[in-house]
Amino acid sequence: MSNAPSMKHTAPRLELVQKAAGLAALAAFTLTACTANDEPADTNQGAAESPDTETPADGQTDDTDDDTTQTGTDAGDEQPSAGPVDPDDALETVSYEIPAEDVDGTITVGFHHLQAEGETMELLLTFTPEFEQHEAYTLWQLHSQTHALVEPALYDRENLKRYAVLRSGSNQESIWSTHGHAVELTSGDTQGYWANYAAPQDDIDTISVGLPSGPEFKDVEIQQGSGNVETPEDGE
Numbered sequence: 186m187s188n189a190p191s192m193k194h195t196a197p198r199l200e201l202v203q204k205a206a207g208l209a210a211l212a213a214f215t216l217t218a219c220t221a222n223d224e225p226a227d228t229n230q231g232a233a234e235s236p237d238t239e240t241p242a243d244g245q246t247d248d249t250d251d252d253t254t255q256t257g258t259d260a261g262d263e264q265p266s267a268g269p270v271d272p273d274d275a276l277e278t279v280s281y282e283i284p285a286e287d288v289d290g291t292i293t294v295g296f297h298h299l300q301a302e303g304e305t306m307e308l309l310l311t312f313t314p315e316f317e318q319h320e321a322y323t324l325w326q327l328h329s330q331t332h333a334l335v336e337p338a339l340y341d342r343e344n345l346k347r348y349a350v351l352r353s354g355s356n357q358e359s360i361w362s363t364h365g366h367a368v369e370l371t372s373g374d375t376q377g378y379w380a381n382y383a384a385p386q387d388d389i390d391t392i393s394v395g396l397p398s399g400p401e402f403k404d405v406e407i408q409q410g411s412g413n414v415e416t417p418e419d420g421e
Contacts (some may be wrong), residue, residue, distance in 0.1 A: 270297065270377035272311045281399025283316060284329045290316025290372065292327065294396060299339075300408045301384050305351070308337065308394065310378040314370055321369035324376060328365065328398060335365040339382055340393040340401070348382040348392075 272278075275295025283290050295311040314327055328334035339348035351361040362380035370376055385392065385407065394402040 270309065270311050270375070272313050272375045275311060277402055277405070279396065279400040279402065281396070283314060283327050284331075284334055284398050285322070285327050286329070288316050288318055288322060288327060290314060290318075292399070294399065296394060296402045296405060298408055299392070299394065299405055300410065302410050304384050306339070306348075306382045306384055306407065308339075308378075308380045308382065310337065310380075310394075311375050312370075312378055313375045314372065316372050318372070321371045323366045323369055324378075325364075325366035327370075332365060334397045336360070336362065336397065337380065338395045338397075340395050341385065341387065341389055342393065343389065344387045346386065348385075351381050351383060 272293070272295045275297055277296045278293055280291050280293045283292055292312055292314045295313070297309040297311065298307075299309075300307045312324055314322070316322075324335050325332065336350050338350075340346075341348070353359045353361070363376070363378050368376050389407065391404040391406055394405055396402075
């Protein structure tokens with residue numbers, strides 16, 4: 186009979202010990218779970234706050250990325266475009282051999298207009314290459330991957346002045362013209378080429394359009410305003 190009291194207290198004590206052990210395990214599991222959930226949250230927050238990586242603009246070097254050269258969707262979509270232009274509407278044409286050593290053929294350039302309006306002049310040309318290769322090339326590639334061989338300049342020989350394509354910065358993306366690597370051309374395709382220049386500083390009616398890779402258009406007429414519409418002078 187002396188063992189009976191000990192047996193009555195043994196079960197409750199064992200139960201309390203088991204409950205305490207269970208609570209301790211539960212607390213440890215909860216702490217571990219909170220710590221594991223906190224780590225991804227910190228990582229995601231840090232990624233969201235990190236700045237985007239800047240990539241160099243096309244044209245800062247002559248090494249244009251293959252994707253841009255092939256598709257022409259980045260630079261060309263953001264630039265003013267001459268739109269569809271019929272090369273047969275050109276007022277005058279000149280031709281020269283394709284500068285690229287690995288392409289055999291010629292490029293025909295058509296002059297369409299040179300319009301002065303306000304402080305700028307707008308030039309519109311068409312480029313139509315014809316070559317033997319069964320591939321597609323951009324104007325940039327056809328001109329030995331050199332932008333300087335594509336951009337025309339205006340020459341006022343009477344006043345000894347040269348007008349280059351306007352720029353708003355130092356890289357190729359900032360020029361006020363159609364980009365030479367924006368469109369791929371197969372033999373016989375035509376690309377309209379748009380460019381802007383500063384208006385003449387002198388009172389002139391004609392100027393020459395020089396092509397770096399070929400002959401120039403000499404003494405072309407500078408039209409006044411869009412569509413060459415002349416406005417009457419005061420009092421007329």
